[in-house]
Amino acid sequence: MPENFRDDREITSFLYGGDNRYRLKQEIVLGIGGVRMLKALNFKIRKYHMNEGHSSLLTLELLKRNGMDTDRTRDLCIFTTHTPVAAAFDKFSYADVQKLLGEEFPPENIKKYAGVDNLNATYLALNLSKYVNGVTNAHMEYSRRLFPGYHLRGITNGVHPL
Template structure:
């Protein structure tokens, strides 16, 4: 990285993910998608890649599981306190949801590599003074509520996330959508760049994770109209996101110039699901330093010096 020009070093890759797993005490993840996102961020810090990450604060977590005597699952809120781990920033942006302004702030958490690099992670929060009680809850639960709640979250993540990075004066060179939840960011870029699809496509990268139809978010256009309004002309939106329903995966596919799945087999299945698109295979890995217990770290340090300095 030290050989790159100064202007490129100032430019960032913006990595958007609905969930990110950074710590057991930060309840902003539910499973593999978040774990992969966290390990991607840690590896980027190790490699000193100029990355910033954007996600939601999810103050009430995903859920805490309870199993009854007869084996039924009961879900409970799993709240946590962001102020214990991160700093709330003064900057504020707004997005339009159901015709009203929703205010968004961000919390900053810095992922630090054991070998010196770091990556800032911005957690978006609508629990902000000036918002209605309903809007303050948008970023409360990870994957909570119904379709209306979900599309509101995805507006905050995608559109609000782009605006927050601009407000923070972060110069973004590429936008990486980790799954389709953040695809609205591409619509914000379309508006910003006068509906230039080719320009936006050259700015975006998309990683798809889910090889089953039910795993791809789809919203009726009536719901989109009610919640988002005519953010861009509906004729354009339908051409990019699907004729019958807004398919967030299809939207990301159409507005990205590089697309990857997370295994060779997954690439094959994804190309069967979306046959008009070239999908590359990048097999999931883990961040070895994070997932190695302390006793083995000491063992490896003794007999394999430098093992933690090799993210590959």
């Protein structure tokens, strides 16, 4: 929209483009902005489903709305991991997180769920979702090795004949 800053209007110009800060801005719009938009449209959401960690910042908005109640937030969230390679696990510096989010989401609160050194979007989703799955049983097994200590389920993702 013309009334937004030019840089902000460019956030969605490229999918998977730009540097880490650009990606963080995109994930803020998708996660936090998505939850706020759904509320503004008066949607009554019973579950939020995250595909990969790209939208995992929605958990921060849900934590804030639920008075930092971790259990209530987990009850609202489902996480599916699709791509078991490091490149799919977005990580952002807390310096960038604080610059872009300010004090609305203090880093000390985020670090409990997303990692101490960097905000790891995958761990944020894993730690704040009650149900976590991979897209096949083989994928689930591999992901369990990548994320020991997390209970991942397998689902079948495919085409079913009529």
